[in-house]
Every structure is written in C-alpha cells, then in structure tokens.
Amino acid sequence: MNTNIENTIEAKVEEVYLSFKESLVVLAVVSIVSLASNWAGTGINPIKALPAMLIIYGMILVGLLLTKYVRIGFPAVAWVSLISVLLTLPISPVSAPILAELKNLNFLSIVTPVLAYAAMAITKMEVDLFKRSGFKIAAISILVFTGTYVGSALVANALL
Amino acid sequence: MKTQSTAIGLLLNWRLHLIVIVVSALSELIGIQSIPVANAKLLFLPLFYAFILxxxxxxxxxxxxxxxxxxKNASIAAPIIVIGILPFIAKFGTLIGPALPKIAESGSAMVxxxxxxxxxxxxxxxxxxxxFKMGREAIGATYSIAREPNIALVSDRYGLKSHxxxxxxxxxxxxxxFGTIYFAMLAGFLATTGWFDPRALAMACGVGSGSMTAACSGTLATAFPSxxxxxLAFAGASNLLTNATGLYVAIFIALPFSEWFYKKLSGEKKATSAMTKGAN
Structure with missing residues (x-):
C-alpha cells in the first residue's frame, strides 16, 4: 500500500468531526431533507410532521450538548438514544404526547436521505482502494459481516 | 473567520442537498418491492434505491x-452522515422506551x-x-466489524499506517x-427462511453502525409487519448496547483473542507447509 493512500486514509478519519455550531446547522438542513423524504414516502406533509421533527431536533440538541460537556467516552449516538429512550419509558409523563407526534415520521423514510448522503460521500480513495485490492477485501468483509450477524443471531436465538 | 464561513458554505451547498432530496423523494415514491428467491424473498427498500442512484x-x-x-461539494457529505443518522437514532429511541420492559425480559440474550x-x-x-495468505492485516480486518470505535482502537494500538x-x-x-445494504439483504433473506426468532435477528441488526441497524431492522420490520x-425496539436497544459496550468487548476480548488466534494460525500455516514439504 503506498503512502499516498495511507495519507488520504488518515485525512479522512480526521476530517469527520464537525464543530458544535456546524452540527446544529447541518442538523437543520438534514431535518428539512428528512421532512421532504417523509412526505414522499408517507404522504404526511411537512407542516403536519414539523412538531415531530422539532421534538427530535430538541433531543439531538441535548444529546450533542451532553457529548460536548460530559466527556465519558459516550458517542453522540449513545446520548441521543439514551435521552429518547428515557423520555418515552412507560413511566415518563411526556411519553404519550411524544409518541403521538412522532407517529407522523416514518422511521424508514428518514433513513433514505442518509443513505443518499452515504453514496455521495464515497471518495476517490475508497474507489481506488476498492479497485486495487477489491476482491480480497470484499471477500473478507462479507465474511466479517456475515459472521458477526449470524454469530449474534445464533447466540440471541439460543438464549431467547 | 474566512475558513469558518467556507466550511458552513460548503455544508449548506444547495446542490448536494437538492440531489439528496430529489433522489430520496424518488426512492420513497418507488416504495418497497420484493423478489421471490426459492422459499425466501429478497426485499428492496427505498434506502437501497437512494444509495444506488x-x-x-x-x-x-x-x-x-x-x-x-x-x-469538493460531494465530499462534504461524509461529515453530514454522522449528523444525519441522529434523527433516526432519536426516533429509534422512542421505539425502545415503551418496549423496555419487554426487552428486559430477554436480558441475557440481549447482553x-x-x-x-x-x-x-x-x-x-x-x-x-x-x-488469502494475509499478514497482520488479518487482525485489523477480522477482529471486529470495523466501525469508528474499532478504527480508533486500532489506530491507538498499532497506528493507521500499520498492517x-x-x-x-x-x-x-x-x-x-456496501455494509448497510448487505446487512439489510442478509437480514431480509434470513427472515424469510424461518430459521431464527425474528427478535434474535433484530438484536443481531444492532451489531454495526446506526445506518446498518436502521436498514437491517427496517427490512426485518417489513418482513414481519405484525x-x-x-x-425496531430490539434492534435499537442492541445498537445502543453495542455503542456502550462494543469498545470494551473489543479492547478486552476481541483484540487480544485475535492476536492469539493469528499467531496460532500463522504458526500452524508454517507447520502445515513444512509437513507438506516433508511429505513430498
């Protein structure tokens, strides 16, 4: 593997982090994109789904704040997940109103744009790496993915 | 000051977001489709079309x-994904919360x-x-599912320029x-074979990244609408657990084990080739 590729690999890994302010701006844009996708997928118009999106934006805002200030190695996804789980526990007083609003957002429709961004994000380095040692890496990757998935499913299946 | 505004400008570049809106809307309008394969079915979700388009x-x-x-404008999509998955994670959490008592019943399976x-x-x-006669690359490649925390660990231990x-x-x-799509197709396929409890397949969906979990459990939910x-709750909870504990499993179990296993295998490889030589 030549140094050029290794450099771009490092550059890519380092480049991923946005500042707090940038994250909030990006989040607002992604929310609008998600509302459009949700509209096309479910027919629920963006105005009707807006309260649901605002609730989600609020949860993420708190999650990002916690990631920034409570440095215990928890990634943002874990904080956001934790907040939204706690707010919707059966004993939570806000659970019912949150769930009622969030019905207007289809979970699959808000993933569709993420996959679109993912495909747009594929870089020259990744295409090159794929072309060069594509077959070996592809074969090993498929084994890794299959092994991980089936391994977890087998353990879970045996213990359920 | 200027770099800051350029960064924001790049993030707000309308072309990228417009492409994503058009492609997502188009994919959503096509909707969920399926193709029968033997006794099972391959499911195709809008997120696949969006990716491929x-x-x-x-x-x-x-x-x-x-x-x-x-x-340049396309490459800014990379950091956007990190943020873009968060609305989904938040929505996911709202499915876990109400189901938590049920998830707790499956405690040991989940952990x-x-x-x-x-x-x-x-x-x-x-x-x-x-x-494939791989060298120490094999350790990095196979010790985990290679998501961000796993890269961080390898980078910390060996450096990213190492094998x-x-x-x-x-x-x-x-x-x-391709991971997201592969997971979704694998889950969808295994779902229709009837070999596994759907909840077990759902938990296994959580082993990777947020978008892998999303696509994987989305396909399962389509396969078992009832x-x-x-x-979704099981997959989300499993992914939450992976996020919380995955790194520790990697540090204390997976990486040491893979070091040991690699030494064992590469040692055995030499022994085997020596034996074949001897036999010849």
Missing part, C-alpha cells in the same frame, strides 16, 4: 456527474449476543490467513460502501 451522481464514480456536482460477533473471527480469520490499520480501514471502507415495533 446516488452512486451514479457521485463525481468520484461516474464522469458525467462532475457536471452536476464537483468532488450475550454482543459476544456473538466474536464469531466473525472464527470464520473470517482462518480464511484471511490460510486462504493492522490497513486491514481495519479496508473493511471499514467496504462497510461504508412485529414491527418489537423488532
């Missing part, structure tokens, strides 16, 4: 798309399936070392490019 508009992949969007991903090594490592680093980056790149909420 955008590959054609990626200027790094097709030449003509350079006219629609330049490489121990985290260790199921050690199965990766048992299958992938021998093939990497014995069939282990190249291995983990290779699988990471493959996962980024169990939709339960499936």
């Amino acid at each position: 955008c590959l054609f508009v990626n200027p790094n992949i097709t030449k003509f798309s350079g006219k629609i969007i330049n490489k 121990l399936q985290e260790l199921g991903n050690l199965g990766t090594m048992l299958i992938a490592m021998p093939i990497a070392v014995l069939v 282990e680093g190249i291995g983990v980056m290779g699988v990471y790149v493959m996962g980024t490019m 169990m939709k909420n339960e499936i």
Whole structure:
C-alpha cells in the first residue's frame, strides 16, 4: 500500500468531526431533507410532521450538548438514544404526547436521505482502494459481516 | 473567520442537498418491492434505491456527474452522515422506551449476543490467513466489524499506517460502501427462511453502525409487519448496547483473542507447509 493512500486514509478519519455550531446547522438542513423524504414516502406533509421533527431536533440538541460537556467516552449516538429512550419509558409523563407526534415520521423514510448522503460521500480513495485490492477485501468483509450477524443471531436465538 | 464561513458554505451547498432530496423523494415514491428467491424473498427498500442512484451522481464514480456536482461539494457529505443518522437514532429511541420492559425480559440474550460477533473471527480469520495468505492485516480486518470505535482502537494500538490499520480501514471502507445494504439483504433473506426468532435477528441488526441497524431492522420490520415495533425496539436497544459496550468487548476480548488466534494460525500455516514439504 503506498503512502499516498495511507495519507488520504488518515485525512479522512480526521476530517469527520464537525464543530458544535456546524452540527446544529447541518442538523437543520438534514431535518428539512428528512421532512421532504417523509412526505414522499408517507404522504404526511411537512407542516403536519414539523412538531415531530422539532421534538427530535430538541433531543439531538441535548444529546450533542451532553457529548460536548460530559466527556465519558459516550458517542453522540449513545446520548441521543439514551435521552429518547428515557423520555418515552412507560413511566415518563411526556411519553404519550411524544409518541403521538412522532407517529407522523416514518422511521424508514428518514433513513433514505442518509443513505443518499452515504453514496455521495464515497471518495476517490475508497474507489481506488476498492479497485486495487477489491476482491480480497470484499471477500473478507462479507465474511466479517456475515459472521458477526449470524454469530449474534445464533447466540440471541439460543438464549431467547 | 474566512475558513469558518467556507466550511458552513460548503455544508449548506444547495446542490448536494437538492440531489439528496430529489433522489430520496424518488426512492420513497418507488416504495418497497420484493423478489421471490426459492422459499425466501429478497426485499428492496427505498434506502437501497437512494444509495444506488446516488452512486451514479457521485463525481468520484461516474464522469458525467462532475457536471452536476464537483468532488469538493460531494465530499462534504461524509461529515453530514454522522449528523444525519441522529434523527433516526432519536426516533429509534422512542421505539425502545415503551418496549423496555419487554426487552428486559430477554436480558441475557440481549447482553450475550454482543459476544456473538466474536464469531466473525472464527470464520473470517482462518480464511484471511490460510486462504488469502494475509499478514497482520488479518487482525485489523477480522477482529471486529470495523466501525469508528474499532478504527480508533486500532489506530491507538498499532497506528493507521500499520498492517493492522490497513486491514481495519479496508473493511471499514467496504462497510461504508456496501455494509448497510448487505446487512439489510442478509437480514431480509434470513427472515424469510424461518430459521431464527425474528427478535434474535433484530438484536443481531444492532451489531454495526446506526445506518446498518436502521436498514437491517427496517427490512426485518417489513418482513414481519405484525412485529414491527418489537423488532425496531430490539434492534435499537442492541445498537445502543453495542455503542456502550462494543469498545470494551473489543479492547478486552476481541483484540487480544485475535492476536492469539493469528499467531496460532500463522504458526500452524508454517507447520502445515513444512509437513507438506516433508511429505513430498
């Protein structure tokens, strides 16, 4: 593997982090994109789904704040997940109103744009790496993915 | 000051977001489709179409798309994904919360399936070392599912320019490019075979990244519509657990084990070839 590729690999890994302010701006844009996708997928118009999106934006805002200030190695996804789980526990007083609003957002429709961004994000380095040692890496990757998935499913299946 | 505004400007570049809106809307309008294969079914979700359509508009992949969007504006999509998955994670959490009592009942299954991903090594490592004759790249490539925390660990231990680093980056790149779709198709296929409890398949969906979990459990929910909420809740909870504990499993179990297993395999490889030579 030549140094050029290794450099771009490092550059890519380092480049991923946005500042707090940038994250909030990006989040607002992604929310609008998600509302459009949700509209096309479910027919629920963006105005009707807006309260649901605002609730989600609020949860993420708190999650990002916690990631920034409570440095215990928890990634943002874990904080956001934790907040939204706690707010919707059966004993939570806000659970019912949150769930009622969030019905207007289809979970699959808000993933569709993420996959679109993912495909747009594929870089020259990744295409090159794929072309060069594509077959070996592809074969090993498929084994890794299959092994991980089936391994977890087998353990879970045996213990359920 | 100027760099700051350029960064925001790049993030707000309307071309990228417009492409994503158009492609997403189009994909959503096509909707969920399926193709029967033997006794099972391959499910196709809008997120697949969105991914594939955008590959054609990626200027790094097709030449003509350079006219629609330049490489710089396309590359800013990478950090956007990190933020873009959060609304989904939040929505996911609202499915876990109400179902938490039910999830708690499956306690040991939920916790121990985290260790199921050690199965990766048992299958992938021998093939990497014995069939593909890979060196220490095999450790990086097969010790985990190669998501961000795993890269961080390898980078910390060996450095990303090391053999282990190249291995983990290779699988990471493959996962980024095709992992989401592969997981979804695998889950959808296994779902229709009837070999597994749908809740077990759902928990296994949580082993990777947020978008892998999303696509994987989305397909399962489509395959078992009556169990939709339960499936999403189990997958989400499993992913939450992976996020919380995955790194520790990697540090204390997976990586030391893969070091040991690699030494064992590469040692055995020499022994075997010595034996074959002797026999000849």
